[in-house]
Amino acid sequence: MSPQLTLQTPLELPPSEVPGYLEQLWSRDQPNNVGAHTFCLLVWQPAWVEQQLVRTGRLDGPITGVQRTQLIAAGRQAVVDGDLPISTPPLTEAVATCLSHMDGGHTSEDLRGQHVDAALSNLRPRRLITLAPSLDPEQSLETLVAAYCPLPEEGGGTVACGDVVVLRGGKPELQQGLAILDPLLPEELPSWVWWNGALDEAPELLQQLASSPRRLILDSALGDPGFCLNLLASRIEAGQAVNDLNWLRLGSWHQTLAMVFDPPHRRDALGHVVKLDIDVEGNHPVQGLLLGSWIADRLGWELRHSQHNPDQSISTTFQRHDGTEVQMRVSPVPMGQPSIHPGQIVGLRLICKPDNQAAICVILCAESGGCMRLEAGGMASMELIEEVVPVQHLPVEADVSRQLEGGHDSTNPLLAAAAPLAAKLIS
Amino acid sequence: MTNPLRVGLRQERVIAPQSLVIFGASGDLTHRKLVPALFELFKQRRLPSEFALLGCARRPWSDEEFRRKMAEAMETTVNENRAAWEQFSAGMFYEPVDLQKPEDLVKLGHRLDEIDRLRATRSNRTFYLSVSPKFYGSGCRALADAGLLKDPQRSRVVIEKPFGRDYGSAQNLNRVVQNCGQENQIFRIDHYLGKETVQNIMVLRFANTIFEPIWNRNYISSVQITAAETVGVEERAGYYETSGALRDMVQNHLTQMLAITAMETPGRFDPEAIRSEKAKVLQAARLADENEPWNCCIRGQYGPGGTQDAPLPGYRQENGVDPNSTTETYVAMKLFIDNWRWQGVPFYVRTGKRLPKRLSEVVLTFREAPVHLFDAAGGGPTANQLILRIQPDEGAEFRFEVKSPGSGMRSRPVEMEFSYDESFGEPSDEGYVRLLADAMLGDPTLFTRSDEVEAAWRLYTPLLELIEDSPWQLPIHPYESRTWGPAASDALLARDGLLWRRP
Numbered sequence: 001m002s003p004q005l006t007l008q009t010p011l012e013l014p015p016s017e018v019p020g021y022l023e024q025l026w027s028r029d030q031p032n033n034v035g036a037h038t039f040c041l042l043v044w045q046p047a048w049v050e051q052q053l054v055r056t057g058r059l060d061g062p063i064t065g066v067q068r069t070q071l072i073a074a075g076r077q078a079v080v081d082g083d084l085p086i087s088t089p090p091l092t093e094a095v096a097t098c099l100s101h102m103d104g105g106h107t108s109e110d111l112r113g114q115h116v117d118a119a120l121s122n123l124r125p126r127r128l129i130t131l132a133p134s135l136d137p138e139q140s141l142e143t144l145v146a147a148y149c150p151l152p153e154e155g156g157g158t159v160a161c162g163d164v165v166v167l168r169g170g171k172p173e174l175q176q177g178l179a180i181l182d183p184l185l186p187e188e189l190p191s192w193v194w195w196n197g198a199l200d201e202a203p204e205l206l207q208q209l210a211s212s213p214r215r216l217i218l219d220s221a222l223g224d225p226g227f228c229l230n231l232l233a234s235r236i237e238a239g240q241a242v243n244d245l246n247w248l249r250l251g252s253w254h255q256t257l258a259m260v261f262d263p264p265h266r267r268d269a270l271g272h273v274v275k276l277d278i279d280v281e282g283n284h285p286v287q288g289l290l291l292g293s294w295i296a297d298r299l300g301w302e303l304r305h306s307q308h309n310p311d312q313s314i315s316t317t318f319q320r321h322d323g324t325e326v327q328m329r330v331s332p333v334p335m336g337q338p339s340i341h342p343g344q345i346v347g348l349r350l351i352c353k354p355d356n357q358a359a360i361c362v363i364l365c366a367e368s369g370g371c372m373r374l375e376a377g378g379m380a381s382m383e384l385i386e387e388v389v390p391v392q393h394l395p396v397e398a399d400v401s402r403q404l405e406g407g408h409d410s411t412n413p414l415l416a417a418a419a420p421l422a423a424k425l426i427s
Numbered sequence: 428m429t430n431p432l433r434v435g436l437r438q439e440r441v442i443a444p445q446s447l448v449i450f451g452a453s454g455d456l457t458h459r460k461l462v463p464a465l466f467e468l469f470k471q472r473r474l475p476s477e478f479a480l481l482g483c484a485r486r487p488w489s490d491e492e493f494r495r496k497m498a499e500a501m502e503t504t505v506n507e508n509r510a511a512w513e514q515f516s517a518g519m520f521y522e523p524v525d526l527q528k529p530e531d532l533v534k535l536g537h538r539l540d541e542i543d544r545l546r547a548t549r550s551n552r553t554f555y556l557s558v559s560p561k562f563y564g565s566g567c568r569a570l571a572d573a574g575l576l577k578d579p580q581r582s583r584v585v586i587e588k589p590f591g592r593d594y595g596s597a598q599n600l601n602r603v604v605q606n607c608g609q610e611n612q613i614f615r616i617d618h619y620l621g622k623e624t625v626q627n628i629m630v631l632r633f634a635n636t637i638f639e640p641i642w643n644r645n646y647i648s649s650v651q652i653t654a655a656e657t658v659g660v661e662e663r664a665g666y667y668e669t670s671g672a673l674r675d676m677v678q679n680h681l682t683q684m685l686a687i688t689a690m691e692t693p694g695r696f697d698p699e700a701i702r703s704e705k706a707k708v709l710q711a712a713r714l715a716d717e718n719e720p721w722n723c724c725i726r727g728q729y730g731p732g733g734t735q736d737a738p739l740p741g742y743r744q745e746n747g748v749d750p751n752s753t754t755e756t757y758v759a760m761k762l763f764i765d766n767w768r769w770q771g772v773p774f775y776v777r778t779g780k781r782l783p784k785r786l787s788e789v790v791l792t793f794r795e796a797p798v799h800l801f802d803a804a805g806g807g808p809t810a811n812q813l814i815l816r817i818q819p820d821e822g823a824e825f826r827f828e829v830k831s832p833g834s835g836m837r838s839r840p841v842e843m844e845f846s847y848d849e850s851f852g853e854p855s856d857e858g859y860v861r862l863l864a865d866a867m868l869g870d871p872t873l874f875t876r877s878d879e880v881e882a883a884w885r886l887y888t889p890l891l892e893l894i895e896d897s898p899w900q901l902p903i904h905p906y907e908s909r910t911w912g913p914a915a916s917d918a919l920l921a922r923d924g925l926l927w928r929r930p
Binding site (some may be wrong): 254267407 | 442
């Protein structure tokens with residue numbers, strides 16, 4: 001489905017007038033008030049790489065913040081042109097920083113917040129507020145407002161309307177404009193905050209926007225790994241509903257590993273794990289640590305110690321119920337065509353040594369990568385079980401839509417158990 | 428031991444925020460099946476936080492009373508999950524509604540608007556008619572008249588069985604409900620379709636290349652479909668006396684199993700494609716002898732049985748049953764499907780109460796090998812059989828011949844087994860869990876479409892007419908409780924040189 005534009009040209013209003021304008025628009029006294037009683041979504045939409053690619057003439061506008069194919073291709077080309085390590089994901093801060101040193105003065109229309117992906121607009125948000133920081137920190141604050149009523153779908157259907165608010169400007173200016181946000185997020189509707197950027201790029205702003213009971217959608221693959229995991233752990237501990245897109249992408253790893261141990265004759269082996277190796281793309285171990293922590297939590301292992309190695313891997317020792325030690329290692333591996341999401345898992349090896357039985361070696365590999373590294377070292381001498389894990393290709397907007405659609409006001413209990421442990425492993 | 432890595436992992440589709448409105452909320456089904464199924468969905472995090480359950484019935488209960496009554500009825504589950512219940516029950520409400528009173532429906536509309544605001548349920552509504560079948564039509568009409576079904580994307584109605592009493596009444600009811608909303612808003616429930624193993628028949632057939640090439644008249648000699656119950660009529664005498672096994676089990680559950688077993692491959696996994704194939708196969712099905720149905724149908728009724736220490740009353744001795752009742756508690760019949768795939772293959776269908784075991788299964792018997800090269804332990808080689816166990820002990824079993832150990836070349840049958848419980852790390856959900864979730868998702872794949880229902884009723888019309896007009900031609904054969912039905916049923920198969928499988 002193609003993204004949808006607001007039907008009405010957005011109205012530019014002074015920030016202070018926005019709450020009053022919207023209040024009047026949806027007033028109960030107004031005839032035909034058909035405001036959708038759904039949810040509000042506040043999006044931090046920096047799109048730094050897209051803005052830089054447009055500025056340097058490597059990508060045609062408009063700037064939308066939507067992850068389109070041309071954007072990803074231009075990002076990959078920038079990695080090559082900028083002489084960045086080949087395993088650099090194309091939409092990360094490193095690419096934006098590299099591009100910022102390149103010349104260019106191209107401009108384009110900025111439609112962030114007005115260009116809504118169909119996966120989101122189909123959910124009919126009552127209010128979609130986008131914070132769109134500009135590259136130029138001095139740029140003054142613009143506030144745009146547009147009401148929209150989607151056309152009734154084929155076969156009838158009632159009309160439910162919403163509105164779009166865009167705050168655009170330099171980061172300091174945006175910070176000042178935040179005062180209007182609270183009245184724009186009515187308490188009677190669930191509010192979600194989607195931080196669609198690196199988690200460490202504006203910690204104070206994130207803190208300010210994502211206060212409980214607002215539900216947080218973030219991606220722990222974006223930003224400094226330690227910061228990401230600590231943020232995740234602290235938010236969960238504070239009781240906030242946290243939805244991590246990086247965790248969501250682990251779904252097929254969870255399923256495939258569980259499937260290996262579904263047959264009853266293999267389940268006993270789970271009590272005899274001695275070694276766990278997880279390979280991740282590049283230098284972002286968060287997803288690997290979350291998967292390892294999930295396994296440790298489910299199998300009741302206790303953390304003994306964890307350390308960073310010179311090769312940038314992380315080694316951890318756990319202790320099983322029976323006192324036996326389990327060694328876990330999360331290692332970075334370079335990839336020629338990395339995923340757009342940093343630190344995606346490419347392989348997992350789990351070795352079990354049941355008493356009086358042959359050792360079992362489970363190897364799972366991503367369909368995008370290979371397993372040769374994990375197969376080496378005499379693994380074939382054990383009972384070898386290998387599975388290929390399908391890679392999910394859903395765009396980020398579809399993942400966010402899934403979170404919004406089946407909204408929960410609490411964190412997934414598996415993530416809530418794994419994240420604090422993963423944070424300890426990296427600290 | 429469950430698989431610890433499986434706990435909490437569900438690859439389920441996401442249910443959108445919504446209100447589920449149950450009419451007949453003071454009834455048995457609500458506290459026995461519906462609310463426990465919803466609570467299970469809640470515990471599995473498959474219900475969104477923006478969810479509300481609105482119970483409706485004529486009794487003047489309050490929200491609190493409704494919550495308390497449900498908690499009492501589910502005492503054990505609630506005690507084991509106290510915190511979860513507190514959270515879940517906070518979204519439970521009650522509104523006294525008489526579906527026959529338009530003013531009550533207006534009040535209901537206001538209450539739903541209020542709940543939308545309170546729980547942010549986005550005006551998505553699923554109405555579940557768990558009321559007496561005689562109110563299905565008027566209930567739908569009342570909802571439509573109150574404007575509660577006007578948005579086909581956001582409102583739907585679930586209708587319990589039985590859907591009609593015969594072909595004519597099913598047609599009439601279809602006409603009424605289709606006037607109230609679009610077909611894709613109507614969800615006719617058949618809880619057998621919620622069973623994992625019934626759905627697995629489709630996966631087994633259409634996700635594997637080894638079965639479909641032999642799933643036809645060239646390789647299959649007969650099919651048996653059995654749904655056996657050990658219980659008697661219990662508390663349902665009032666209803667059962669007017670329905671009997673044919674209406675209660677055969678027309679819906681067994682016919683659905685038959686349709687899924689015999690349908691053609693759908694072009695895609697799409698609700699309409701699947702339902703069209705099911706409807707087509709039912710339209711091609713017929714009684715083996717439509718002119719003289721007594722040649723292909725046996726009716727039975729359980730008599731006393733059990734032991735001296737634990738005697739079991741016969742059907743006519745049960746509370747609420749007419750001592751001269753001619754209601755059947757057992758039916759066996761032979762059907763044919765007139766299409767290229769199944770021409771000439773008999774489908775034997777049987778169901779009964781007070782049989783020795785509680786089980787449902789589909790048995791496909793394959794043709795014998797054309798030439799017998801080896802001696803068989805049992806005299807002749809046993810035909811291969813694929814047994815799809817629907818309940819209990821869900822799974823599948825394949826019987827085939829192997830060489831008996833020893834110096835000779837004698838064959839004997841062995842069984843290859845697949846068991847759901849053993850192969851997967853956690854037990855499968857109860858049928859209502861799946862069906863309620865699907866209804867709230869707006870996925871009609873596992874619900875019967877109007878043409879399927881009508882085709883199913885039409886199939887049994889000659890029998891129903893005969894029972895109505897000249898019941899002596901389809902006499903009731905008594906059978907002892909906890910036996911496999913009347914001898915006449917065995918004779919039905921014996922005429923074709925076959926035996927019922929004794930599971």
